[in-house]
Amino acid sequence: MGYVAVKGGIDAILAAEELVKLGRLQSRSELLQIDQLIEQQRMAVDQVMSEAGLYDEKLAALALKQAEGDLMEAGFLLRAYKSTLERLGYSLPIDTSRMKVLRRISSAFKNIPGGQVLGRTRDYTQRLLDFNLIEEIRVPESAFQQPKATTNMPKFSRVSDLLRAEGLLAALAPSEQEPFDITRDTLKFPAPRSARLQTLARGESGAMVALGYSSLRGYGMVHPTISELRYGKVPVEFLHPLTGNPVTVGQLRVTEVEALNHAYSIVGRDKDGIAEQESQNKDGETVAPLYELGYGLVYGQNERKAISMSILDRALDIGGDAPSSDQEFVLYHIDSVESSGFVEHLKLPHYVTFQSSLDRSREETRLAYAAEAGKK
């Protein structure tokens, strides 16, 4: 072709892709193995699985390796792979009361049945760089105290069940409504709660923390107390197609948060689906104070995201003017594939649109000069 750039375009992108591949291989250190990432970069693997909405440690680690540690890029790789997978069916709802708990805390009560289990957390570590890790020599496991056997862990009842027994929280009514599927249908507003929770569950951690934080600081009403945060393994069950019996097909590590919020009984919803609250003092009678739960559940161990999800779940439920309560604002802007994709598309050529824009600006200037000259 006559136009020199035609050949240039494809050659340039192929060369760029080669540079990407070559760059990692030019490292003088040992090449990273997938197992190393799964075992030693666990939090990154968890975050990628969570934001991609696909639970597969091996593929998440592969994506991380391929993306040189870029979490958004890794999440994107995994999501694009996910969209090629056929939908075989739906599991039974996971039951987190059957969780093999690895960690579990409550900020609402000092003593909870089953007790608080601090587990593997950095919460109370002192954030000092550990220079020993630079030239690390493997310390034998025997040098550490042995973790308590988890086989004897009690079955943990939920803290929220205590509140329900006391009538402080409304009893859970089983929902017969078929859940919305955000991977198959487009969000419509007001979005049903199942759609909101799904969107939040695979939202980008940083974006969710920012929005959750905005509510705590005052751009919103929600500032909850954590009834319970638990992290552990839950079984995934499918109904056997022949026998119809539930069969465990695997397990997931998940973080679950139940957060307590003051609630005033909601009398209805206005035309935009925003909850209308009953005044606390209707007809001279004070409505009994109740609590409402905000709920967070995310793949892997990602506590700040799960907590943020519980804040946003509640904020979206009550509605209102705060950014964190605006369904379209929150749900349209927390997906990492979409937000990063559109922000980065600005790198694409915009020669034509900019030419059009120049045309208008020059015409505006010309008209302004003409008008000025006319005055004289």
Added chain:
Amino acid sequence: MLKDLITTEENYNYAFLDEGSKREIRRNLLKAVAIPGYQVPFGSRELPIGRGWGTGGLQITLSLIGQGDIVKVIDQGTDAGVNAANIRRLIERTAPDVTTTFQTSEATIIQTRHRIPEEKMQAGQLLVLQVPLPEPLRLVERSENATRRMHADKNYSRMWVALYEEIVKHGLLARAYSYPVMVNGRYVMAPSPIPRWDVEKLNNAEHLSLFGAGREKRLYAVPPRTAVVPLDFEDYPFTVEDFHGIRCQRCGAEHSFLDEITTEAGQKTYMCSDTAYCDEQVAKKVAEREMQKEFAG
């Protein structure tokens, strides 16, 4: 090593998407064609190219292509653009029995970002436009819930007021591209960020135009022979970009959307944005010269 990057992908389904997804997209496209200019929500899938980099158009193309199709991909008017090259490469890798072309007249499907080819498209050809922001009312109303209602009521008063305000503030209709149009006398539509120059090519066209917004999860269409009218006022009519007195420095075309190019010497020149059109004009000139030579000889 370079070869690996352009070889076909056997680990993926034909044209990347699974057949169920393709069928769903085709069904939604039928709805879009039936209601010209109406934005049909669809379960947009993630693709292995950036979200916001043409995934809407690409989902349309991938769900329509099959054996015998000839695909042309352009970005900002050129087949050479890095994004066009990348999209073409994905189509070639995942649908190996499809051929590609740079020639507008030869293509059965043309996927484009921000331009409509200068050469008039014919009946039977498909134009697939990549759309970043499908909602023309977004500039006057940020809520999707509200804009959907405005479309349902054919309530475009705020759009008209916004256009009027542009005239008050700037002295002209200031919208440079993605100029809002009325389709079939019913829906106001964003024609995607094509320049104003290209809007007329949608009006009463021979070809079918399909619009895909992947990130925003909307599909819409302008069927052949459908009225597409830019929103304007009697005393402030819609105008296209002004290229009077300048021409393409390469092919000499006088009626072509031009890219402004600054040379190394700091001089401003112009070249056709549609490179295939430019190539054709050059080829025509060469042929003419050959003919003249023959006659002279």
